[in-house]
Amino acid sequence: MVGKGIRIEGLKKRYGNGDTAVDALKGIDMQVAPGEVVGLVGPSGSGKSTLLKCLGAVIEPTAGRMILGDEVIYDDGWKVTDLRALRRDRIGFVFQAPYLIPFLDVTDNVALLLMLAGRPNGEARSRAMELLEALDVGHRAKAMPSQLSGGEQQRVSIARGLVNRPPVILADEPTAPLDSERALAVIRILNDMARKYDTAIIVVTHDEKIIPTFKRIYHIRDGVTYEEAGEGRAFD
Amino acid sequence: MISLAGRDILHAWGKFVFTGIGLGLLIGATFTMAGVYRGMVDDAKVMLDNSGADLWVVQQDTLGPYAEPSSIYDDTYRSILSISGVARAANVTYLTMQVRQGERDVRVLVTGVTADGPGTPGWPPYLVAGRQITRSHYEAVADIATGFKLGDRLQIRRNQYTVVGLTRRMVSSSGDPMVFIPLKDAQEAQFLKDNDAIVRSRARTSQNPALNRPGVPGLLDAVITSQSTNPYVNAVLVQLEAGHVSEDVAGSISRWKRLKVYDRAQMENILVGKLIATSARQIGMFMMILTIVSAAIVAFIIYTLTMGKIREIAVLKLIGTRNRTIAALIMQQAIALGLIGFVVGKITATLWGPFFPKHVLLLPLDAVIGLVAVVVICILSSIIAIRAALKVDPAEAIGG
Structure with missing residues (x-):
């Protein structure tokens, strides 16, 4: 069982009402332990993005239960009042494209989340530097996003997702724009970071290159998940 | 907390400065129009002051x-x-x-x-x-x-x-x-009159039997003399x-x-309230149009800048940025644009004012009023962009 990390039970999401209603999620069960990286795989329209938005507290599920760490955050209704603070403090995001803020340098892009939470600038930047060093982009700390390569931008994006030490990180196709070598490097970094910071990471992907790297994979089809053991090839 | 607006402006300073200069020229034109009106009022008062009169006696x-x-x-x-x-x-x-x-x-x-x-x-x-x-x-x-x-x-x-x-x-x-x-x-x-007109006038008078009576010697000369002099002021x-x-x-x-007699206050009221009133309304209309154009430019620029950052705003909202932080980012940029415009406008109005054919009087009070107006207009102009930004769904940062 998962002591922390994230657990989802019978999560449903319905769009619309009456005859036009669409059941995007029909009862999702998932659990990801701290330090674990799992893959969430499925074809387009299978409900991957809807599930990610529910997990990210961006849209409200229709029913089910979500437990983040030891706290029930959703049980047929939100159990936390400030979803914005929940996203800021307890969930990390890594996007398909890095979406770095173009007018902030690398350090401030990473430190911004902590600054928004009210941490002193010095402390926030110090934490950001620590992560950037860990992700091997410390030497680009003062660079602007436009001066970075695609791989560097994605590593900065991962650092931003980790900076608030969230119990869970939601990675939305983080390797999509990268070639095989860099894609595998990103997955390796996510595994390293998950272990180092005891974070549960869910990687949404349909990238065939990286699917064999997961030890555990959730397949999603027509709003329902099926769990299977992965090969975990790259990290054995 | 760092200033997001400040960083964005520094990042795209060229765009801001050039837009601010364009806006500043409009603001400068608005200041100049105000200066032209002030100059007209000042000219009227100066004329009264310099006449040295306490009363004006007129018809x-x-x-x-x-x-x-x-x-x-x-x-x-x-x-x-x-x-x-x-x-x-x-x-x-x-x-x-x-x-x-x-x-x-x-x-x-x-x-x-x-x-x-x-x-x-x-x-x-x-x-x-x-x-x-x-x-x-x-x-x-x-x-x-x-x-x-x-x-x-x-x-x-x-x-x-x-x-x-x-x-x-x-x-x-x-x-x-x-x-x-x-x-x-x-x-x-x-x-x-010109010489030809005088000759014609004398001929007309001499041909008038009522004014040229052979039995009244000197009458015609007296009439012609009275027609040639002007006893009026x-x-x-x-x-x-x-x-x-x-x-x-x-x-x-x-x-x-x-006779009619006006004192200083009444004469000032006639000059300012009547003589230049139409010109003042004309200038007021120009100023209003320039103000509306300036506001539209600020609104358009800020809206365009904001729309160009929709994905970043979605990311900011997703990672927990408060709405007021995003609103402040946009509003501060609008105000910064307005301040650049104000400085450019004040400088240009001061520089080109002396070259106008009529007196352009730029009062410090008008500059203060202008500054407040620019800030208020910029705040109001940013509302459209802020509304658009706050409507951005953080979910746009996730998925396709």
Whole structure:
């Protein structure tokens, strides 16, 4: 069982009402332990993005239960009042494209989340530097996003997702724009970071290159998940 | 917390600066329009101040001598002098016309002043070069805005005048510089006909049996003489003795001489409230249009800048940025744009103001009002962009 990390039970999401209603999620069960990286795989329209938005507290599920760490955050209704603070403090995001803020340098892009939470600038930047060093982009700390390569931008994006030490990180196709070598490097970094910071990471992907790297994979089809053991090839 | 707006501006400073310069030129034009209005009001007040008069005595039922034509006999001032409370009284004429000097001509307000010497109402109170008029004919004192120099020969109607003195800031309410000449010359200039017209006039008079009676010798000559002279002036300027109230003296003149009398406040009201009122409304309309255009530009630029950051705003919202932080980012950028525009506008208005043909008066108070207006307009203009930004769904950062 998962002591922390994230657990989802019978999560449903319905769009619309009456005859036009669409059941995007029909009862999702998932659990990801701290330090674990799992893959969430499925074809387009299978409900991957809807599930990610529910997990990210961006849209409200229709029913089910979500437990983040030891706290029930959703049980047929939100159990936390400030979803914005929940996203800021307890969930990390890594996007398909890095979406770095173009007018902030690398350090401030990473430190911004902590600054928004009210941490002193010095402390926030110090934490950001620590992560950037860990992700091997410390030497680009003062660079602007436009001066970075695609791989560097994605590593900065991962650092931003980790900076608030969230119990869970939601990675939305983080390797999509990268070639095989860099894609595998990103997955390796996510595994390293998950272990180092005891974070549960869910990687949404349909990238065939990286699917064999997961030890555990959730397949999603027509709003329902099926769990299977992965090969975990790259990290054995 | 770092300033997101400041970082964004520094990142795209070229875009902000050039947009701010464009906006600043519009704001500069708005300031200049305000300065033109202030200049007109100031010109009107300066003209009243420089006339040295406490009361203006004019033809009954007119708003003369500046806003309407006024004509009173030139010996009226003598009887006015006898009224209690009147220290000095002097005739004056005003005639706006083109004055020629060599090959060029200048639009001026020709002012006829009596030959009593400096201090007489109507005389220029100070000179910047030369001397006052000392002869009773063919000398002139000109405002330096005319471009005339000492010794220049001016042509007013058929007569030549020598510029003997130069003064400054002596302008009409419409901004035309003043040229002072002796009263008799000015009276003549107002009514002087060309030679052909005089010949025709004399012929008509001599052919009129009522005016050319063989049995009344001298009648025709007397009529022709009366037609050739002008016993009228536009106004009598009055200075009061110390301790006398203008209302009382004005009342006496009005009652006994059956003339209209205006004091300083009434004359200022006529000039500002009536004479330049239409121009002021015209300028007001221009300013309103320029303000609306400026606001539209700020709104458009800020909206465009914001729409270009939709994905970043979605990310910011997703990672927990407060709405007020995003609103502040947009509003601060709008205000920064406005401040750049204000500085550029103030500088440009100050630089190009002196090159305008009429007096442009830029008051510090107007600059303060302008600054507040710019900030308010920028805040209001940013509302559309803020509304658009706050409608951005953080979910846009996730998935396709």
